[in-house]
Amino acid sequence: MAFFNYKAYDSSGAKSEGLIEATSEQDAINKLKVQKLLPFEVKEEQKRATTGVLFQSKVSLADLEFLTAELSLLLATGVRIDRGLDIIRRTKAKAALAQMLANISSSIKKGSSLSQALRAYPDVFDNLYCNLIELGEASGNLSEIFSGIAKDLKFKRELQRKIIGSLTYPCVILFVCILSIFFIFNFIIPKMADMFGQLNSLPWYTQLMLSISEWMNDYQVFLALAVIASVPALIWASKREGFQHWWHKTALKLPVIANASATVERIRFNSGLSLMLKAGVPIDQALELAAGNIKNHVLHHEMTIARKKVKRGSQLTPALQQTSLYPPFYISLLEVGEESGNLDIVFDEIANRSRQDFETWTDNMTSLIEPLMILFMGGFVGGIVVIMLMSMISLNDVGF
Template sequence: MIQFECTVYDQHGIRQVVTVNCASAADAKKKLLEAGYSVAKVVEISESKGFGLFSKNKLSLDDLEFFSAQMSLLLGNGLKLDEALELLQKVSVEQNIKFVVGKMLNCVREGHPLSDALEERFGFDKLYVSLVQIGESSGNIAEVFAGIAADLKFKKMLASKVKQAISYPILVLVFCTLAILFVFNVVIPRMSVLFDNQENLPWYTEAMLSAADFVSTYQWLLLPVVIAIPALLLQLKQRPELKSTLDSIAINTPMLSQLVRMLERIRYSSAMFLTIKSGISVERAMQYSAKVIKNSILQRQASAAEVKVRQGNTLASSFKQTLIYDEIHTGLIEVGEKSGDLESIFKEITEREQFNFDALVTRFTALLEPALILLMAGIVGSVVVVMLMSIIAVQDIGF
């Protein structure tokens, strides 16, 4: 069956937008006419064609947060699951959301649970699906969607902070590159006539002229290389052995290690909070939460900690042998185990680390701005100084 979004008018002339599942557009129009509607437009809600990272039907982080928040609101106000999905499909503007929600609606109306329709190719990870399954079995699916929406809202903020932290360096680097290209393509070639027929030029003058000649000759290869290197790294990162190597480097690099561990700690603690809050056992919560960790080294450590807990070890002692939590956090987890309130402990860890990460990114951005300005001034200034020294040297040779 194909989904069609139809603009119709009822007997009172009121415009409506309805979704119909039929074999063809003609069948959809006929069905609506038999129901007493005047049909203005019938549009097929089709799956957007795409592949890999460019699949248009894969919901973005914004889409997932919007879907989760709206489902929590609609289900919390007493709507049935199919009614909530139908209303959400009507109010959605994005074509990909309409298609994905329509697939869910068809699945639910056929008698299947909603979790069966949450496919990974649409952007729903294993933790998301598991939480929805827990909500369906426990009957508190509205609360589960609310928790997921809150977690996704933080992830949106986190992504925004990361983009903010890297966008400024990229912008400064682009301007610095353009300034250097201008000097090597315009300024130095015009001044090179001063050095014609000159012998025994200083080494820095010869280096400057050689660099300018190299840049003017091969600069057109710069853009393809800049595009090709990130694309190649993305392809190589898909290989497990290389990803494990890169993850190991990230964990063992002093400054980078702190950032990576903090990010993974936030992801893991947030997942533990959501799963424990949903009422499942600590062992299963650890199993689900380990899947959200991106770093393969830390993910293996989280899985090893889960095995130790199943063998009878305490949660705190198991985490002490990992790099995910430090002594302060394992101390909090030990308090949570003794008090039987791990939910609030993982919530506290998540919120505290979120605050620390926000402060770290703010401090990093504040320090990065003057550092990049000094770097750009140093590079361009060095070229200018070399040019002036070269002119003075030529004049000395002339005398």
């Protein structure tokens, strides 16, 4: 079976387009005619997507947020889950998402639960997502669970887009700076070297500039290969457990990154914990499931110890106070929530406040990066230009 993008006219003459699953192009046409559609363009999705396979092979965060929000809306209006998956599959014309939805729908029709079908895609649906869906299936409030998850995913997507947008300008400046340096050391300075070639002595800054230019001309290919090779090497190292432990431990000690790392983990933990408590999960079980959403190994270990203390009968607030996840202000909120019995509201409030804190940190950092990049480019490139001018002036002072 393959997917085909189609454009057709319905019985009233209105244009209709979407995605349909069929064994061949003719089979797709026949299925469209059964639906009382007159197709005028049918193309196989896989053939159209081959040129962009690198960009279409995965389900993105935006796709996941769209899927979750749409399922919440469809379930709230009384649509069955398998029917809802088929509707989204036909309207969202991306090969990776359509194929995944087709497989999930097929698993459900064969008797699997939705949570079981989702667990077949761990790269898309994490443990917390699947656990919440399983709780929603058991309690019957699956639509509300999807709605809560969609809000959390929407925040992540907006924050991701905001960070990418804020870093675009500094990256462009850095790219222009690198091109300028490459042009100066490969084309401008070598011509100056011919001018200085017959001089008996040169100022130290001129000699340094010429040496750097000569080194770059001799080894720039190896330098470029080293930079290119560092990217897959860094990706490979980031997947090694030893490197992850080192980085997670180091990230909590760095002055600027430490607070941001703890804030991100606090958002993950508290948002999941709030959703589970609202779904009626006991606090000890909710702590265990939400702790699996913490990526930092150090904080995860601290939360595991706190969860065991709560399970043995310790109060929640003192146990969480011993972790690095909650500053004193949030501990006071936890005390109020534990005394009033409204922990779900408190955890939701902590998650929202942490989101605001992280957005503020992101705004401050991106606002700081832009002038720093401008200063770097102006200082570096400007310094080279000044040295070139000083070298030209020194020609009058150097004897032949």
